[in-house]
Amino acid sequence: MRSGTPRRSFLGMDTAIRVHGLRRSFGDVKAVAGVDLEVGHGEIFAFLGPNGAGKTTTIEILEGFGERDAGEVEVLGVDPAHGTSDWRQRVGIVMQESPGEQELTVRECMELYAGLYKTPRPVDETLELVGLGAEAQEKMTGTLSGGQRRRLDVALALIGDPELIFLDEPTTGFDPAARRDAWKMLDGLRDLGKTIFLTTHYMEEAERLADRIAVIAGGRIIDEGTPATIGHRDIAASEILFTLPPGIEDWELPDDLLALMQPERHGGRIELHSAAPLADLGRLGSWAEGRGIEVGELEVRRPTLEDVYLRLTAEAAEVKTEEVV
Amino acid sequence: MDLVLHVTRFQLRAFLRNKRARMFTLIIPLILLALLAGVFHGGETTVSGVKIDYRQFFVPSVIVFSLTLTTLAMLVATVVQQREMGILKRRRATPMPAWALIASQSLTVILMAIGTVALLLIVGAVAFGVHIPADGWVTLVLGVLGGAFAFCGLGYALSTFADSADSAQPMIQLITFPLFFISGIWIPISELPKFLEIVAKIFPVEHVADLVHRAYVGAVPTGPVLADFAILVAWAAVGAAVASKRFQWLPPRRG
Numbered sequence: 001m002r003s004g005t006p007r008r009s010f011l012g013m014d015t016a017i018r019v020h021g022l023r024r025s026f027g028d029v030k031a032v033a034g035v036d037l038e039v040g041h042g043e044i045f046a047f048l049g050p051n052g053a054g055k056t057t058t059i060e061i062l063e064g065f066g067e068r069d070a071g072e073v074e075v076l077g078v079d080p081a082h083g084t085s086d087w088r089q090r091v092g093i094v095m096q097e098s099p100g101e102q103e104l105t106v107r108e109c110m111e112l113y114a115g116l117y118k119t120p121r122p123v124d125e126t127l128e129l130v131g132l133g134a135e136a137q138e139k140m141t142g143t144l145s146g147g148q149r150r151r152l153d154v155a156l157a158l159i160g161d162p163e164l165i166f167l168d169e170p171t172t173g174f175d176p177a178a179r180r181d182a183w184k185m186l187d188g189l190r191d192l193g194k195t196i197f198l199t200t201h202y203m204e205e206a207e208r209l210a211d212r213i214a215v216i217a218g219g220r221i222i223d224e225g226t227p228a229t230i231g232h233r234d235i236a237a238s239e240i241l242f243t244l245p246p247g248i249e250d251w252e253l254p255d256d257l258l259a260l261m262q263p264e265r266h267g268g269r270i271e272l273h274s275a276a277p278l279a280d281l282g283r284l285g286s287w288a289e290g291r292g293i294e295v296g297e298l299e300v301r302r303p304t305l306e307d308v309y310l311r312l313t314a315e316a317a318e319v320k321t322e323e324v325v
Numbered sequence: 326m327d328l329v330l331h332v333t334r335f336q337l338r339a340f341l342r343n344k345r346a347r348m349f350t351l352i353i354p355l356i357l358l359a360l361l362a363g364v365f366h367g368g369e370t371t372v373s374g375v376k377i378d379y380r381q382f383f384v385p386s387v388i389v390f391s392l393t394l395t396t397l398a399m400l401v402a403t404v405v406q407q408r409e410m411g412i413l414k415r416r417r418a419t420p421m422p423a424w425a426l427i428a429s430q431s432l433t434v435i436l437m438a439i440g441t442v443a444l445l446l447i448v449g450a451v452a453f454g455v456h457i458p459a460d461g462w463v464t465l466v467l468g469v470l471g472g473a474f475a476f477c478g479l480g481y482a483l484s485t486f487a488d489s490a491d492s493a494q495p496m497i498q499l500i501t502f503p504l505f506f507i508s509g510i511w512i513p514i515s516e517l518p519k520f521l522e523i524v525a526k527i528f529p530v531e532h533v534a535d536l537v538h539r540a541y542v543g544a545v546p547t548g549p550v551l552a553d554f555a556i557l558v559a560w561a562a563v564g565a566a567v568a569s570k571r572f573q574w575l576p577p578r579r580g
Contacts (some may be wrong), residue, residue, distance in 0.1 A: 065414065065575055088420040098411040103339035112335040116328060116419040160419065 015074075016041045016164050016195040017062060022071035024057050031057040033219035035071070039212075041163075044186075044196040046210035046227075048203075050313055054219040055199055056168075062197065063093055063166055076164055089118055092157035092165040096172070099142070099149070106144070106152055107137045110159060117160035130155040130185055147178040154185065164195045171205060183208055203306035215309060217316035231308035237273035238302050240280060241266055242295040254287050256280075269297055328421055332429035333436070340399075340437060349399060350441050354391035358445060361387060362453045370513045375542040384449035385537040386510040388442055392472050392537075393505070393530060395438040398497045400480030404430065406490040409576055417574040431477040438473055458543030464550050468536030471557030475529040478564025485571035504530040509538070529560040 017039040024032040032054040039045040049055045060066030061073060064080035064087075073079055078087045101109050110127065114120040127137055130151040136144070141152060150170060157165055170186070171179045179202070186209055189196060200206055206213055207227045214224040215231075223231055240260075244250060250261065250270055257280060260272040274280040277300055288295055303311075340346045361383040368379040407413045416426050449455045457465060483500070487493035505511060507521045508531035514522055525531040532553040539550060 060575070063418065065417070085420040085422060088418065091418070093415070093418040095411050095414060098415060101335075101339060101412060103342040104335060108335060108338070112332065113419060115331040116416075116421045118420070156415065 014041060015039060016043070016076060017045075017197065018072070018074040019058075019062070020072045022058065022061065022073060023069045024054075024061065024066065025069055030219050032061075032068075035216065035219070035221055037214060037221065039195060039197060041195050042193050043211045044190055044198060044209050046198045046200060046206040046213045047216065048200065048206060048213060048309060049216035053216045053313075055216055058216065059166060059168060059197070059199065063091070064088075089160055090163045092160060092162035094153045094157045094165065094167045094170060096168045098153055102142045103140065105138055105140055106132060106148075109141055109152065110155060113156050113159050119161060120159050121161045123159070126155050126158050129158065129188055131181065146173055147175075147181070150174070150182065151185070158189075162194070164197065165189065167196055167198045169199055169201065171200070171202065179205070203304065203309055207305045213305075215312050217313050218319075220316075222316045223312050227305055230305070231312050233303055233305070233308045235275075236303050236308070237275050238277040238300055239266070240272040240274055240277060240284070240298075240300050241269040242284070242298045243269050244295060245293050248291070248293060252291075254283060257283055257287070269299075328425045329429040329432060332416075332421070332426070333432045336429065336433040337436060340433065346399065346437075350391065350395045350437055351444070353394070354387055354441060354445055355448065357390065358384065358387045358448060358453075362449070362455070366453075371515060372513070372538045372542050377542060380453050381455050381541055382513065382538070384445070384453060384455040385541045386534070388445050388449075389468075389472070389508075389510055389530070389534045389537050390505060391441050391445060392438050392469060392533065393476060393501060395441050396434050396473050396476035397480050397483075398501065399437065400430065400434045400477060401484045401487070401493050401497050402490060403434075404481065404484040405487045405493040408484070408573065409489050411576050413574045414576065423574075427481065431481075434477065434480075435473045439469065442469055455541070457541055460543040461540035464536055465540035467550065467554045468533055468540060471536065471554045472529070472533035475533070475557040475560040475564070478561035478568070479529070480564070481568035481572065482564040485568060485573065488577040501530070504528055507531070508534050510534050529557055532556050 015038050017037060019035055019037040022032050022035040022037075023030070035054070035058055037047075037058075047055060047059070057066060061068050062075055062080055064075075064083035067081070073081070075083075076087065076090050078084070080087075083091075101112070104112065106127070107123065110123045114123055127133075132148065132151050132155060136148055139148075141149070144152060154167070154170065157167075167186075171182045174182060183205070186196070186198075190209075196209075198206070198209065210227055212224070212226055213230050215222050225231070225233075228234055251258065253261070253270075257272060260274055260280065262271040262273060265271070272280060272284075281300065284295065362380045365379040365383060369376050370379065370382050371377070372382065404413070407416075413426075417423065446457070450457075483496065484493070487496050504525070507517060507525040508514070508528070509517075509525070510530070514525065514531070514534075517525075536550060536553045
């Protein structure tokens, strides 16, 4: 499997996170079964995987909240299991869904947390960075909208001016507009040179934000790469989709195109997998012209990150089933 | 220590804004005081061999009742809720050390308790003419502090047995209500069967009640007073020991 691929550290970058041979079981369940990871300083690293794949367990260990059975872990040069107060000054955490402190205003909440750090960022500047304006600052945290609360979560994680930020599903439950806003905000963090360890279920989000991606399934890293290269996406076949007019059957296509045809229809359309889409489109074009017909609903597309992700995790699930059998 | 005070300041502010907290710590004790001290007077009972009016019995009783609610019940409710909502984890993720978090949480409820006790002392004196004799003040302080320590320790211990605010509430009621009943708060302990008195003396509420009642009859810190206080400190230690073994910062895992 791909899990054997050697992982190189980024040239010229010292690592912010280094994990080697991490294992953690709960009873008989191997939640994390040998994970290796490396994240460079200043990188935005997306950690993807289905629920129950070992994501949360891994992150909790990296954050210094979870115990491990085996493996070496270094976060900013420190083993998080023995993370000191000084180490906590340098790490910010945005958890999944947290309703925030009740009965405090946004500003009070920020002041509360700012007081816990030696050199906090200015409260105003931080609130501005996450886009919480003057009006929102005076609101009780309990009355914030979902998007505002998430901004506050991020602001609270930033208040100590950390070098490294863990962002656990930062935009789950957002509407598309709020998600775009959140991405802009995260771009702002990138510009500040922060290292970000991100989890998300939205592939569009990972593609848009991440410098690198790792996919975990069944407690193992099954692939790792940039959004463009992961799962051999860069060299994967393009899809050519189209329909034929009534009366023309698919077996009438030229042989070299028939060889590329997928057995299953894609939304009623014929699907070709092509490594040379331009040449194959040319063939399709001359064939159609020769027959005096026009193909319908023509579309050429590269596999999306979501396609690649679903394929990788499905393959991992199959392997797992085989192991059990 | 600055950190502890910093966090405590914000927590007190949040508490005072919380309707339910105000209900528990201010309104309910005041209503109880008005009902009990208003309705039951003229009758007599005996505390530490001193014959006292029912009013002089019920004012300290309400003080013990609200001290227990404000420290034990509020602490458990707060800690469990903050754990469930991820606030404990978020605070633990800051550079603030664990002891400072625990200290600030305890200090918050202790200050709330002291405020409530002070209020009840004043209302008891002004509205019902029940005063603490000058001799009794040291005993009162021992009772309030001993009770606060014991209940904070126990609160942290008990908070580890509930995983949601919804389950914490009935658990606390199940524990405190029978204890109130047998600990000489609503019924003088001398009027209870002997075995209940023995059971009551195992638990901390009876000792807090004994101290506060004694304070109101002017007892000075001698043998029985010091014994009460020592037992409360022991309970604080037991609670702290259980909590240090079982305490969790992370919210319970779902699914």
